[in-house]
Amino acid sequence: MPSFSNQTRPQSRNFAPNNSNLAMRFFIPFLTFLFFSIQATAAILPPGFIESPIAEGLDPTAMTQTPDGRILIAEKYGAVRVVENGVLLEDPLIVLDVDNYNERGLSGIAVHPDFENNGFLYLYYTVPLAGYNRLVRIKTIGNYADPLSEETLFEFDVLTGTVHNAGSMAFGPDGKLYLATGDGSNFNTAISLSTVMGKVLRLNDDGSIPEDNPFYLQNDGKYRAIWAYGFRNPFSLTIQPGTGRVYVCDVGSEFYEEVNHVEAGKFYGWNVLEGYRTWQDMPDEYRDPVYAYSHSIGCAVVGAAFYNPPTSNFPSEYQNKFFFADYCQNYIKYLDPETGALEGTFATDIPRPLCIMTGNDGNLYYISRGGIGGGSETDNTSSGDGTLWKIEYVGDGPPVFSINPHTTLVVEGEDAHFSAQANGSAPLSYFWTKDGNPIAGATGPELTLNNVMVADSGSLIRCHVSNSFGQVQSQEAVLQVTSNQRPMPLITSPSPDFKYAAGEPINFAGIATDPETGGMGADALTWRIDLHHDDHTHPGLSATSGIENGTFTLPLIGETAENVWIRLLLSATDEANLTRTVHQDIFPDKVDLRIESDPVGVQARVDGKTSPTPYQTTSVRGLRRFVEMPRLAEVDNKMWAFQHWEPNETTIAQSVYPQDPLTVLQAKYIEVFPGNGYGLTATYFDIDDLGNFTTPYFTRIDAKIDFEWHGASPHPSIPDDNYGIRWTGFIEPMFTADYIFIAATDDGCRLWIDNQPIIDYWVNKPGYEVYSTSIHLEGGKKYPITMEYFELAGYATAKLLWVTEGMTKAIVPSTQLFPSLPEFEEGDHADAFVQINPNPVVGNTLMLQTDMSHQEILKINVYDGNGRLILENTGEAISEPEQLIEVQLPPELDAGIYYLQVEGKKFTKYQTLKFFKS
Secondary structure (H helix, E strand, C coil): CCCCCCCCCCCCCCCCCCCCCCCCCCCCCCCCCCCCCCCCCCCECCCCEEEEEEEEEECEEEEEECCCCCEEEEECCCEEEEEECCEECCCCCEECCCCCCCCCCEEEEEECCCHHHHCEEEEEEECCCCCEEEEEEEEEECCEECHHHCEEEEEEEECCCCCCCEEEEEECCCCCEEEEECCCCCHHHCCCCCCCCCEEEEECCCCCCCCCCCCCCCCCHHHHHEEEECCCCEEEEEECCCCCCEEEEECCCCCEEEEEEECCCCECCCCCCCCCCCCCCCCCCECCCCEEEECCCCCCEEEEEECCCCCCCCCHHHCCCEEEEECCCCEEEEECCCCCCEEEEEEECCCCEEEEEECCCCCEEEEECCCCCCCCHHHHHCCCCEEEEEEEECCCCCCEEEECCCCEEEECCCCEEEECEEECCCCCEEEEEECCEECCCCCCCEEEECCCCHHHCCEEEEEEEEECCEEEECCCEEEEEECCCCCEEEEEECCCCCEECCCCEEEEEEEEEECCCEECCHHHEEEEEEEEECCEEEEEEEEEECCCEEEEECCCCCCCCCCEEEEEEEEEECCCCCEEEEEEEEEECEEEEEEEEECCCCEEEECCEEEECCEEEEEECCCCEEEECCCEEEECCEEEEEEEECCCECCCEEEECCCCCEEEEEEEEEEECCCCCCCEEEEEEEECCCCCEEEEEEEEEECCCEEEEECCCCCCCCCCCCEEEEEEEEECCCCCEEEEEEEEEECCEEEEECCEEEEEECCCCCCEEEECCCEEECCCCCEEEEEEEEECCCCEEEEEEEEECCEEEEECCHHHEEECCCCCCCCHHHCEEEEECCCCEECCEEEEEEEECCCEEEEEEEECCCCCEEEEEEEEECCCCCEEEEEECCCCCCCEEEEEEEECCCCEEEEEEEEECC
16 A cells, blocks of 8 residues: 655654565455444545445455456455456455565556457566565456466565555556556665666566667666666556556655656656755756645545546546546545646545546546555555445536447448437437438437438438537538448358367358359458357457458367357458358357365355355366365364365366366365364473483473574573473374374474374484374374474574375464373362453453462463563462452563463463453
């Protein structure tokens, strides 16, 4: 999100890097996000404009539109959502794994100029656990993106912090991709040509670098992609149709917000100055912003859209204007790009506008992000209140034609059709004229002249529209009538009963006859193939002229809906420019694909659509279907882990090309037993020269064995080198399987599971992984575990991982580990109940509820996740039911998971403490 910078906006510069990858909203159980909802409220617009919400509940960053009118919205946590026919589809186009923290995440989206034919979608996101951004290209098929098609086109430099991420991009009329990058919270990058941060880049559509870029000869490698430099956080970028102007909205720091016209090789000021140049000595390539405004009237410039739609619906005063928004002051304004003059305010009272787009339909679309506000890291990371709005012009003023009638050529005796469209204040009244004379009954936007004659040729046709504000007339169209007859094309192949399959050729052929001249040659023929899906089409074979026959092969990857067919069209055009088109519909050879699972009811994702098993669908024979199963699934209030596909395929995602009448895929799951453990008992020792344990230093609870101390000590009370650790307790497998354990230590290690020695590598060694033999363990059963480790000198690391055939290698989690604790002794002191109530704890007061059969002083300790003692306290327990002991936690304590240890004379109890700040 746009980061703030002055004192009314929390500082966002120079945050330390943070690679947290928060859980995505899809497919991740156990996490619940808390949002403070903001109800969608209408903006204040100029007279004659209305707006309506199209999609709500979004976590948006950017949007684009496909040629067929679908709106694609990038959500920060990695999903691309689809709005089709004004409805937000439930299933995302794709969900990427991204680093979603602060301003990091999925933040850029664009479609290829030839999207209708190639389906290429471009996405810009932060790579998890890597700290840099990546540009990828993905192939889309309808409302589904093929995850296996992802191509990495460009990898950016490592970010210094978690703000100023940028990522806005668009294709120019030259077919090149223009992409804006932020300075990554290091302002020194913007002025340097040795980094791609703080720049506008220019790339070919395959990610290569055009040789005519301004710094191509001066720079090497990826730095040749630099098109312009000197930007702080260029959050929004757009390109004006027709002129090719590249405009960038650059979020400022202390003083000014900027709208910049970006040109090749130019410098835009950051970090030397903000706003317009006054006394500063700047290089020759410096360019002032087109428009800049101070923080007295705004704080973060976002959104960028030229109003130059294919079909215009807005009054003339808005034509060719540039629209932008302010994230904090909640308005949209517009300016004249020819002069840079601000012309007015278009909308106010928008809850945090984020991006603006001129739609193919002539309407203006914008996204308000909503959220909790404030510009904090938490606020920037996630929002559930984003809304897509559509702004339409409906009137107050004379009508405006958005579609004018076109000149029409018809054959004598045919009907001639004309159409027009106007916008304006309702009601609108239509009438048509022919050579200036009103046509009886022609009172709508469509006109049909029946059975026209050659004598009518040359007539001038106009549409007239009026409302209470006035009347306008359309451009004139000419009715052309000829006595020639249209040619007669004929498709001769394939046969009417032919059925097609993906990957197999379709041979087509045809001829045509001209009633005036007879047989026509191949140069008069034009072929086209449309791929039909329900009520819309996708291009198959574009218009191809000059052939009488050819071959078309449906790709193996394509539209997966059931209601599909191919329409083969043949057009013939004679010397009088008369055309007739005929078509033949070709239907697919269909087969069935069935997805099953054990247990039933698992949410399978088939070609991007989520459905519970068993799921059966009809498919074109040979067409690739992509099936993904969740690694973890909740069915009948039980957790299940994916094991394999029958018979023994362990890859969780499957590509299948069904050929048989029925193809069945069955996924096998095994029950998972999520534990409630909290770690192992860890005793830290002094050691001798051979690594043998001698004197113990202390004992604590370690949540898991996942440590990299480098050259430092694990605890202030022990030295940096020459120490040992023994972890003891119990391990509870999540499911029944053959497990392999991996000890990654520097230096020696030994491991026992169920009292069996399975790793013995007690030597001084550099850090690498040591694998155990396979051991069969039952899910939900606790097994004794002991791991020993010694560190002699140098680098220190200790990790315990596990892996099974159905589970990737991972650190053994604390939920499956239980410490070795003293057994309760018989007698009065055994009857002791101690519990945090309530838990989670909100605020700095912990309430400990006890129910004791005796009175004694309890020792109360709190440890963090690394076993460090952060609080020592005592409390007096008396023989009274539900007694409450109040414990004050340190005021500087951060929110998180901690471990409570309560010791009595003859018992020790542990409990996980969940702490939230009030």
